[in-house]
Amino acid sequence: QSVLTQPPSASGTPGQRVTISCSGSSSNIGSNTVNWYQQLPGTAPKLLIYSNNQRPSGVPDRFSGSKSGTSASLAISGLQSEDEADYYCAAWDDSLNGHVVFGGGTKLTVL
Amino acid sequence: QVQLVQSGAEVKKPGASVKVSCKASGYTFTSYGISWVRQAPGQGLEWMGWISAYNGNTNYAQKLQGRVTMTTDTSTSTAYMELRSLRSDDTAVYYCARGKGDTAMAPFDYWGQGTLVTVSS
Numbered sequence: 001q002s003v004l005t006q007p008p009s010a011s012g013t014p015g016q017r018v019t020i021s022c023s024g025s026s027s028n029i030g031s032n033t034v035n036w037y038q039q040l041p042g043t044a045p046k047l048l049i050y051s052n053n054q055r056p057s058g059v060p061d062r063f064s065g066s067k068s069g070t071s072a073s074l075a076i077s078g079l080q081s082e083d084e085a086d087y088y089c090a091a092w093d094d095s096l097n098g099h100v101v102f103g104g105g106t107k108l109t110v111l
Numbered sequence: 112q113v114q115l116v117q118s119g120a121e122v123k124k125p126g127a128s129v130k131v132s133c134k135a136s137g138y139t140f141t142s143y144g145i146s147w148v149r150q151a152p153g154q155g156l157e158w159m160g161w162i163s164a165y166n167g168n169t170n171y172a173q174k175l176q177g178r179v180t181m182t183t184d185t186s187t188s189t190a191y192m193e194l195r196s197l198r199s200d201d202t203a204v205y206y207c208a209r210g211k212g213d214t215a216m217a218p219f220d221y222w223g224q225g226t227l228v229t230v231s232s
Binding site for chain 1: 146155156157158170172215216219222224225
């Protein structure tokens with residue numbers, strides 16, 4: 001059972017906008033920033049969004065992040081077939097001397 | 112360009128230890144921390160802990176305390192993760208990841224390719 005809660009799956013058709021939610025608590029998302037990672041099949045994860053809504057260099061602006069209270073969301077607009085991947089949210093958790101917690105991951109299917 | 116290159120796959124028996132290496136290049140090694148993240152087959156990501164490459168400070172996941180040790184060799188820009196008393200549920204791909212800063216809270220901006228560790232009798 002992951003500390004951060006994500007839907008196990010999401011789907012959309014090319015060109016659509018999809019959102020993936022990530023729910024936490026006051027000790028993690030409520031008091032720290034959220035990062036999002038994309039993991040394409042058979043590869044290492046890649047940083048997609050950091051500090052709630054910042055995109056690393058090279059990440060298309062189709063990807064955006066937001067946070068409100070103890071929840072966060074990743075939005076993907078103009079969905080493309082290459083966006084089919086697993087997406088994970090992560091945040092620092094202040095409990096237990098501090099540690100990183102991940103969501104269980106959301107498998108995005110492009111129909 | 113920043114690269115993290117990990118050591119090869121390992122097969123270990125229950126109760127044994129494994130040490131995975133992560134050689135960094137393309138940046139000043141001591142200016143960033145390294146975290147280790149593992150992924151069991153078909154499962155999600157699990158944070159194992161963090162080490163500062165600047166001063167060797169560590170922060171381990173509570174469930175792995177006492178079984179895991181993270182170290183660095185600044186002369187070779189290499190980070191190591193040793194896991195002892197291996198169990199079957201330690202079977203996973205182990206990733207090293209650079210933190211976007213020298214703090215355990217930093218997001219992971221570069222990742223190694225992963226090392227599969229299989230624990231089987």
